[in-house]
Amino acid sequence: MIERARRITQHVFAVLINSHFYVTGSSPIYMGKIKYTCFPVLNCYSCPLAVTACPIGAIQSTLSTLRPLLRAGLIPHIGLYVLGSIGLVASIVGRMPCGWFCPFGLFQEYLYKIKTKKFRLPCWMGYIKYVVLLVFVVLMPMLLVDPLGFGETSFCKYICPAGTLEAGLPLLALKPGLRQLAGLLFSWKLLILISIIIWAIFVSRPFCRTICPLGAILGLFNKVSLIKLKYDPDTCVECGACKTICPTGVSFFDGTHSPNSPSCIRCFRCYSICPVCAISITTENGRKVIQQCTPKKSAS
Numbered sequence: 001m002i003e004r005a006r007r008i009t010q011h012v013f014a015v016l017i018n019s020h021f022y023v024t025g026s027s028p029i030y031m032g033k034i035k036y037t038c039f040p041v042l043n044c045y046s047c048p049l050a051v052t053a054c055p056i057g058a059i060q061s062t063l064s065t066l067r068p069l070l071r072a073g074l075i076p077h078i079g080l081y082v083l084g085s086i087g088l089v090a091s092i093v094g095r096m097p098c099g100w101f102c103p104f105g106l107f108q109e110y111l112y113k114i115k116t117k118k119f120r121l122p123c124w125m126g127y128i129k130y131v132v133l134l135v136f137v138v139l140m141p142m143l144l145v146d147p148l149g150f151g152e153t154s155f156c157k158y159i160c161p162a163g164t165l166e167a168g169l170p171l172l173a174l175k176p177g178l179r180q181l182a183g184l185l186f187s188w189k190l191l192i193l194i195s196i197i198i199w200a201i202f203v204s205r206p207f208c209r210t211i212c213p214l215g216a217i218l219g220l221f222n223k224v225s226l227i228k229l230k231y232d233p234d235t236c237v238e239c240g241a242c243k244t245i246c247p248t249g250v251s252f253f254d255g256t257h258s259p260n261s262p263s264c265i266r267c268f269r270c271y272s273i274c275p276v277c278a279i280s281i282t283t284e285n286g287r288k289v290i291q292q293c294t295p296k297k298s299a300s
Contacts, residue, residue, distance in 0.1 A: 002272045002290075006100055014103040017041070018166075023274035028174045038082050040089045041102040042214050044160070046167035048174060056137060056214050057156050058082040064141040064151035071149065086214075090221035094198035094228075098215050099247075104162040105208055109247065111200040120247060123256070123291050125210045126263055132159070133213035148179070149177035157185070157214060161193040206246045209263065215233055221263030226284050231259040236278040252279070 008193060017039050027046045035045070039052040059082055069075070089097065098105055112118075132155065140154035155162050157266035170187060172178050199206045208215050222228075231252045243251035248266050250257045259279070271279045271290075281289040 002268045006267055007264075009100050010102075010106045011108070012104055013041075013101040017043050017052045017101075018047065018103065020049050020051050023048040023174065037297055038085055039101070040086055040214070040218065042104050042160070042162045042212060043102075043214070044156075044163040044167040046163065046171065048090055048167070048170050050166065052171045055082050055086055056160075057153060060137055060141045060153035060155060063138060064145075064153060066147060067149035067151075068144055071091035075211060079221075085223075086217060090218045090225060092224035094222040094260070094266055095215060095218040095225065095262070095264060096266035098212075098218060104165070105205060105265070107165070107206060108196075108200040108205045111197060112204050112247075114201050116201060118204070119210055121203050121206065123249075125192040128210045129212055133216045137213045158188070159192060161189070161196045161207060164189045164240075165195040195219050204249070205265075208265065209248050215265070218263075222260040222262055222266075223258075225260075227289060228282050228284065229259040229264065229266070229271070230280045230286070232278045232280075232284045235276050237276055239275060241273045241275065242279065245269045246292040 011230060011249055016265060029046055030048075030051050032051070034051045035053055037052050038055040038058050040055055042053055043050055043052065045053045045057050063084070079238060136155040136159060141151040143151070144154070164186075168186060172182060185188065189300045228241050233253075236253050239254045240251075240253065242253065243256075246263055246264075247267060248263045250261055250270070252270070268281060276295050283289060
C-alpha cells in the first residue's frame with residue numbers, strides 16, 4: 001500500500017515540477033514567478049520543462065556571488081531562503097524527498113529494474129557525497145573566483161548528471177546552434193551521465209548514495225526530524241528482508257545502520273515488508289504515524 005502510494009507520488013511530482021510543456025527553440029527555459037521556488041529535489045533549473053529551481057544550484061549561485069554582495073553591503077536573501085526552506089522540510093520529514101519526490105531518483109529506480117546481476121555498494125562510498133558537498137557546492141564557488149569576485153556553480157558545471165540529462169541534452173536538441181559550442185566540458189558531463197546510467201543498472205540508486213549533495217544535506221536531518229523510523233530489536237527475527245528491499249542498502253538487524261541513518265531515504269519499504277512489524281513510522285515523541293501493522297502469517 002505504501003509502496004504503491006510512493007510510486008504514484010514520484011510520478012505525480014515528476015510531472016508537476018516539470019510541467020512547462022509549451023517549449024520553443026527561441027525561449028526554451030521557463031522564467032515565470034514559480035521558478036523562484038526551490039523544490040527540495042535535484043531538478044535542473046535549466047531544464048526546458050522545469051518550473052521550479054534546484055536548491056543545490058541556488059546555494060551555489062548565492063555562494064558564487066557572496067563576495068560581491070558583501071562588498072556592496074547586501075545580504076544574500078535568496079541563499080538564506082533556500083537554506084531555510086530546505087531546513088524546514090528536512091526537520092519535518094528528513095530525507096523523505098529523495099525517496100518520494102526526486103525525478104532523478106525515480107529514473108535510477110527504473111534503471112535498476114533491468115534484469116541483470118546486481119552488486120552491493122561498499123559502505124565507505126556513502127561518505128563521498130559529503131566531500132562533493134563541501135568541495136563543489138561550498139568551497140569552489142566561494143574560493144575559485146574571477147577578478148571581480150564572482151565564482152561559478154561548480155557542481156552544476158562539472159558533475160551534475162541530472163543537469164546533463166534534463167537540461168544539456170534537451171537544449172542541444174532544441175537549439176542546434178549550441179551544438180557547436182558543446183566542447184570537452186560537455187563531453188565530460190556526458191561521460192558522467194552515461195557512467196551513472198550504467199552504474200544504476202547494477203547498483204541501486206548509486207548517485208543518491210555516493211554523490212548527491214542534496215541527499216547529503218537532507219540525510220543529516222534524519223535523526224532530528226519530526227518523522228522517524230523506530231526499530232524494535234526484540235521483535236525482529238533477523239530475516240534480512242529490510243536490507244534486501246532497501247534501495248540504499250540500509251540494514252537494521254545486523255547493527256550496520258541506525259533506524260534513522262543519513263543513508264535512509266524514508267521510502268518506508270522496510271516498514272511494508274517487515275513480517276513481524278519490528279519497524280514502525282513514528283513522530284518525535286514516539287506516536288505512531290500509521291496504525292500498527294499486522295504481522296504476516298509467514299512470520300509465525
